[in-house]
Amino acid sequence: MGEERFGEFVVVRRHGDGDVGHVAELVLDRPKAMNAVSSEMARSIAGACAALGADRDVRVVVVTSTHERAFCVGADLKERNSFTDADLVRQRPVARAAYTGVLELPVPTIAALHGFALGGGFELALSCDLIVADRTAVVGLPEVSVGVIPGGGGTQLLPRRVGAARAAELIFTARRLEAAEARELGLVDELVEEGRDREEALALASRIAANSPVGLRAAKRALRLGHGLDLRAGLEVEDAAWRSVAFSGDRAEGVAAFSEKRKPQWPGE
Numbered sequence: 001m002g003e004e005r006f007g008e009f010v011v012v013r014r015h016g017d018g019d020v021g022h023v024a025e026l027v028l029d030r031p032k033a034m035n036a037v038s039s040e041m042a043r044s045i046a047g048a049c050a051a052l053g054a055d056r057d058v059r060v061v062v063v064t065s066t067h068e069r070a071f072c073v074g075a076d077l078k079e080r081n082s083f084t085d086a087d088l089v090r091q092r093p094v095a096r097a098a099y100t101g102v103l104e105l106p107v108p109t110i111a112a113l114h115g116f117a118l119g120g121g122f123e124l125a126l127s128c129d130l131i132v133a134d135r136t137a138v139v140g141l142p143e144v145s146v147g148v149i150p151g152g153g154g155t156q157l158l159p160r161r162v163g164a165a166r167a168a169e170l171i172f173t174a175r176r177l178e179a180a181e182a183r184e185l186g187l188v189d190e191l192v193e194e195g196r197d198r199e200e201a202l203a204l205a206s207r208i209a210a211n212s213p214v215g216l217r218a219a220k221r222a223l224r225l226g227h228g229l230d231l232r233a234g235l236e237v238e239d240a241a242w243r244s245v246a247f248s249g250d251r252a253e254g255v256a257a258f259s260e261k262r263k264p265q266w267p268g269e
Contacts, residue, residue, distance in 0.1 A: 002014040002021060004051075006044040006045075006047045006048040006051075007040060007041070007043065007044035007047070008030075008040065008044070009028070009029055009030040009035075009038075009040065009041040009044055010026065010027065010028065010029060010041065010044035010045055010047075010048050011026075011027040011029050012024055012025065012026055012027070012048050012051070012052065013025040013027060015202060015205075015206070016206075016209070021057075022057060022058065022059040022060065022209040022213075023058075023059065023060050023061075023062065023202065023205045023206055023209050024052050024055075024058045024060070024061045024062070025061075025062045025063075025064055025202065026045075026048055026049070026052065026061055026062070026063045026064070026102075027064050027065070027066060028041075028045075028063070028064070028065045028066065028067075028071070028072055028124075029065075029066045030067075031066050031067045033073075033076065034067055034069070034070040034072070034073045034116065035065055035067055035070055035071065035072040035073065035121065036072070036073050036074065036075065036076040036077070036078075036079075037072065037074065037075050037076055037095070037098060037120050037121075037124075038076040038079050039076075039079065039091055039094050039095070041076075041098075042094050042095050042097065042098035043094060043097075043098075045098040045101055045102070045124075046094075046097040046098050046100075046101040048101075049098075049101030049102055049104075049105055050101065052105060052107075053101075053104070053105050053106055053107075056213070056268060057268075058107055059107055059108075059208070059209040059211075059213045059216055060107055060108050060109070060110065060205040060206075060208045060209045060216075061105055061107060061108075061109045061110070061205075062109075062110045062111075062112060062198075062201045062202055062205045063102065063109065063110070063111045063112065063124060063125070063128060064112045064197075064198045064201070065112075065114070065115075067115065068115070069114075069115040069116065069136075070114075070115040070116040070117070070121070071111070071112075071113045071114060071115060071116065071117040071121055071124075071125065071137070072116075072117060072118075072120065072121025072122075072124055073116050073118050073119070073121055074118050074119025074120035074121045074122075074123075075095070075119060075120045077146070092151075095120075095151070095152070096151075096152070098124075098152075099120070099123055099124065099127055099152035099153050100127075100153075102124055102127040102128065103127040103153060103157075106217050106220065106221070107213075107216060107217060107220065108129050108130070108205075108208050108216055108220055109127070109128040109129050109130070110128055110129065110130045110131070110132060110201045110204060110205055111124065111125035111128040111130070111131045111132070111201070112132050112133075112197040112198045112200075112201035112202075113125055113131060113132065113133040113134070113137045113139070113188065113197055114133070114134045114136050114137055114194075114195070114197045114198075115136050115137065115138065116138050117133075117137060117138070117139045118138070118139065118140050118141075118142060118176065119140075119141060119142055119143055119150070119152075119154075120151075120152045122139045122140060122141060122154070123141070123150060123152030123153050123154045123157070124152070125139070125188075126153060126154060126157040126158060126161065127152075127153055127157065129220065129223075130189050130190070130204070131187070131188040131189050131190070132188070132189065132190045132192060132197050132200050132201040132204065133179050133182065133183070133188040133190070133191055133192070133197060134179065134191075134192050134193060134194050134195060134196055134197040135179045135180070135191065135192075135193060135194045136179065136194050137178070137179040137182065137188065137197070138176050138177070138178055138179070139176070139177050139179075139182050139187055139188065140170065140174070140175060140176035140177055141154045141158065141170060141171050141174070142174040142175075142176065143171075143174070144171065144172065144174050145174040149171075150171060154171065155167075155171065158170065158171065158187075160227065160228075161186055161187065162185055162186050162187060166185060179191055190204070212245075212250040212251075212253075212254055212264070212266050213250065213266055213268045214244075214245050214248045214249075214250035214251070214266075214268060214269065215245055215250060215251075215254075218241040218242075218244050218245045219241070221241050221244075222237055222238045222240075222241035222242075225237045225241075226238060248269060249267035249268075249269045250264075250266050250267060250268065250269065253265060253266060253267060254266075
């Protein structure tokens with residue numbers, strides 16, 4: 001298992017068989033601040049995502065936390081409190097780059113939640129394709145309670161998960177949801193026993209990573225680009241994604257492996 005640090009607060013670990021790990025773990029590692037996202041940490045998240053997105057060996061990314069009681073409590077409000085208006089304007093693209101970095105990863109992404117995942121912390125999770133949470137998880141978008149709005153994608157990503165009216169209720173009330181209710185309402189996808197969020201997310205990632213890397217990237221592209229389009233336009237997006245894989249080495253290997261009843265050895269192209 002290889003490890004690379006991006007700044008002081010972000011670590012990337014590689015998991016998998018042999019020398020190449022196809023599952024990458026993006027670890028939020030600012031335990032003294034419960035992973036509050038400072039400007040420095042935002043730059044590190046964006047940098048790690050840029051490196052992961054460019055690495056063709058990566059098939060799945062899992063976002064985790066080293067803090068025992070929190071995934072991420074959101075923006076670093078202590079830092080924000082020291083900002084002038086000009087500082088805040090300058091910092092905005094830095095913060096956005098962290099959230100869009102996760103959102104725009106070209107491979108499937110899974111967030112592993114325990115403890116507090118609030119504000120920008122929950123927005124990092126919402127930027128992933130799937131969310132695994134243990135029973136200690138507490139999620140929410142409380143930004144209007146401190147005079148702002150969800151600015152890391154929350155107003156757009158939450159309604160795509162739970163519908164416009166439910167998202168409005170959650171954002172307008174700023175309320176926090178414990179894990180069971182979050183699962184019931186669809187804010188998280190899988191609820192696991194306490195302390196098992198990382199383990200279960202990595203296991204899910206391993207199952208996903210066994211599939212064609214070309215197919216996974218194309219499927220994610222079709223899902224993301226097609227969402228919100230009318231059916232006819234969405235099917236055109238799907239067709240373009242299908243054409244991008246139809247003549248690939250992965251497709252040829254997948255069909256051959258199925259016919260020969262063996263495990264595929266994906267060329268990844």
